[in-house]
Amino acid sequence: MSDFYKRFRPLALYSTGLVATVFIAGCALIPAFERPPAPVASAWPVSANVADASATNAASATPSWQSYLTDPTLRQLVTTALHHNRDLRVATLNIEQARAQLGLRRADQFPTVNAAVSGARTPTSAGGISSTYSAGLTVTAYELDFFGRVASLKEQALAQYLATTEAAQAAQLSLMATVAQGWLALLADEELLAASTQTLATREDSLRLVALKTRYGAASDLELRLAQTLRESARVTLAQQQRQRALDENALALVLGQALPATSRAVLIAPAPLPHSSRLAALRFADLPAGLPSDLLARRPDIRAAEQALIASNANIGAARAAFFPRIALTAGVGSASTELAGLFKDGSWGWTLAPQLLLPIFDAGRNQASLDAARVGRDIAVAQYEKSIQSAFREVADALATRSTLSQQLQASTALLQAESERARLTQLRLDAGAASQLDWLDAQRSQFAAQQALVLTQLAALQNQVLLYKVLGGATPAPASLMTK
Numbered sequence: 001m002s003d004f005y006k007r008f009r010p011l012a013l014y015s016t017g018l019v020a021t022v023f024i025a026g027c028a029l030i031p032a033f034e035r036p037p038a039p040v041a042s043a044w045p046v047s048a049n050v051a052d053a054s055a056t057n058a059a060s061a062t063p064s065w066q067s068y069l070t071d072p073t074l075r076q077l078v079t080t081a082l083h084h085n086r087d088l089r090v091a092t093l094n095i096e097q098a099r100a101q102l103g104l105r106r107a108d109q110f111p112t113v114n115a116a117v118s119g120a121r122t123p124t125s126a127g128g129i130s131s132t133y134s135a136g137l138t139v140t141a142y143e144l145d146f147f148g149r150v151a152s153l154k155e156q157a158l159a160q161y162l163a164t165t166e167a168a169q170a171a172q173l174s175l176m177a178t179v180a181q182g183w184l185a186l187l188a189d190e191e192l193l194a195a196s197t198q199t200l201a202t203r204e205d206s207l208r209l210v211a212l213k214t215r216y217g218a219a220s221d222l223e224l225r226l227a228q229t230l231r232e233s234a235r236v237t238l239a240q241q242q243r244q245r246a247l248d249e250n251a252l253a254l255v256l257g258q259a260l261p262a263t264s265r266a267v268l269i270a271p272a273p274l275p276h277s278s279r280l281a282a283l284r285f286a287d288l289p290a291g292l293p294s295d296l297l298a299r300r301p302d303i304r305a306a307e308q309a310l311i312a313s314n315a316n317i318g319a320a321r322a323a324f325f326p327r328i329a330l331t332a333g334v335g336s337a338s339t340e341l342a343g344l345f346k347d348g349s350w351g352w353t354l355a356p357q358l359l360l361p362i363f364d365a366g367r368n369q370a371s372l373d374a375a376r377v378g379r380d381i382a383v384a385q386y387e388k389s390i391q392s393a394f395r396e397v398a399d400a401l402a403t404r405s406t407l408s409q410q411l412q413a414s415t416a417l418l419q420a421e422s423e424r425a426r427l428t429q430l431r432l433d434a435g436a437a438s439q440l441d442w443l444d445a446q447r448s449q450f451a452a453q454q455a456l457v458l459t460q461l462a463a464l465q466n467q468v469l470l471y472k473v474l475g476g477a478t479p480a481p482a483s484l485m486t487k
Contacts, residue, residue: 029148030155030318031379033311039387040293040394044401062299064477065176068286073267074183077256081179082172084257091171098157098164105157108150111142116333133344136335141357143329149322152315159312166305173301175255177472181465182252183264187279188461189245190268192454196241199450200234206446207231210439223439230443234450280460285467288474296393299475306382306389313375313382320375323368324361331355396473400466407463414456421445421452 069075082088117135124130145151210227213219253259267279297303334352338344361368428445431437 029321030152030315033314035307036310036383036387038293038297038390040390042293044293045398062471062474062477063286063288065471068288068471068476069180070284070286073264074180076261077183077252077264078176078179080258080261081175081256085175085255086257088168088171088175091168094164095161095168098161102154102157102161105150105154108143109145109154111139111330114138114140116335131339132337133340134335134337135344136333138331138333138335140331141329142331143327146328147322147325149319149327152318152322155315156312156319159308159315163305163308163312166301166308169301170305173472173476176476177468178255179252180468182248182255184280184283184461184464184468185248186245186252186268187283188457189241189248191278191280191457192241193238193245195450195453195457196234196238199446199453200231200238202446203227203231203234206443213439219439223443226440226443230447278457278460280457280464283464285464285471288467288471293394293397296390296397296475300389300393300473301475303386303389303393303475306386310379310382310386313379317372317375317379320368320372323371326358326360329357329359331357393473393475397470400470400473403466404463404470407459407466411456411459411463414452414459418449418452418456421449425449 065078066075069078114137115135116138119131119133121129121131143150207224207227207230210219210224214221214224249260332352332354334350336344336350338346425442425445425448428437428442432439432442
């Protein structure tokens with residue numbers, strides 16, 4: 001036994017080293033991954049930087065959504081949506097599915113051991129019956145992954161799992177932004193409804209007064225028709241806003257995954273926290289520095305998902321390259337065999353089998369080359385998609401920053417316009433009472449004041465929704481998906 005060991009020991013060491021060298025070389029079949037450079041400028045456009053110079057000079061961590069959304073009702077609605085939204089539930093289940101696929105690829109790296117029991121009775125040429133019984137453990141067609149094909153597929157599944165996780169994070173961020181914007185729209189609907197209801201009541205009173213004046217010759221038919229026009233216009237606007245409010249509530253209920261909670265509905269109809277104010281004007285969000293464009297690579301989950309998809313495509317090239325090399329499969333078994341069932345487990349019936357198989361591709365009509373070409377093109381597509389995701393993110397942030405700057409100026413102008421129109425309406429009323437202004441002047445002042453009220457509410461809504469959008473496009477912090485928190 002010792003002479004046999006001494007004779008074959010150098011060969012065994014050489015074979016072991018050769019196998020190890022081939023295995024290490026096989027791992028190199030996956031191309032080295034290099035993150036493509038970001039195809040965007042190193043700074044935000046000047047139009048977006050005007051109001052954010054200090055923010056763009058130094059990056060700052062994005063606050064959590066609980067810190068950013070300071071309104072308690074809004075935080076409650078977001079929490080409800082995170083637990084009950086069906087689209088988010090599908091995104092979370094996609095993570096579980098990708099995790100299972102990763103488990104399958106990991107299992108392919110290990111042999112599958114089965115317990116097998118078989119029996120066969122066949123007639124012989126002598127007219128008798130030949131019986132064969134066997135029982136034991138078997139390993140069937142286990143691939144020795146010398147060239148990294150199975151390992152490459154496992155790396156691909158891992159990257160796809162991570163990409164699915166990032167996609168779920170992006171779905172969460174989008175859901176939170178949608179809930180916040182939907183709630184803001186409902187608040188604006190309530191304010192527009194209140195203003196329209198008050199305006200309609202005022203115009204009905206005005207119509208009755210003008211009709212009375214017309215009956216006694218103190219007002220013309222033109223003034224009466226104008227008063228009727230304004231009253232009907234207010235009715236049309238009120239009906240439109242009632243319909244829009246119902247649609248907005250239905251849309252919010254869909255993303256919440258349930259009906260609007262009673263507590264939130266009570267907040268909608270509650271009076272404003274300050275006299276002569278509104279809930280939109282009182283609502284505030286935490287400060288949000290924009291940071292540098294390069295921060296988006298780490299902040300935005302959709303960009304991280306695109307990067308993981310690129311890594312998966314890169315690993316797929318390694319699997320396609322490995323298909324050109326020999327594939328070694330091993331089938332083995334150990335157990336007992338006997339011609340009699342009663343003697344199956346007696347001494348002397350034990351044995352083992354070993355059946356290695358090597359498949360070397362010689363002619364496949366270009367199948368392996370086509371698979372490699374497809375994998376390379378898939379990688380190029382993933383690169384283009386990754387770069388496009390960066391460009392889209394850059395454009396979204398630049399648009400949100402530019403919109404924030406202009407909406408701030410528009411909000412100041414709308415507030416000043418409403419103040420001017422309110423003062424004009426008050427002065428016109430005094431002039432009308434003193435007989436220095438006509439009914440037409442007063443009706444025109446009321447119409448302009450109502451239009452200014454609507455414009456201010458819509459501008460406030462746009463400004464607040466833009467702040468929510470800016471938090472989203474900057475890759476605001478999101479909680480881990482439910483499936484990850486429970487693992």
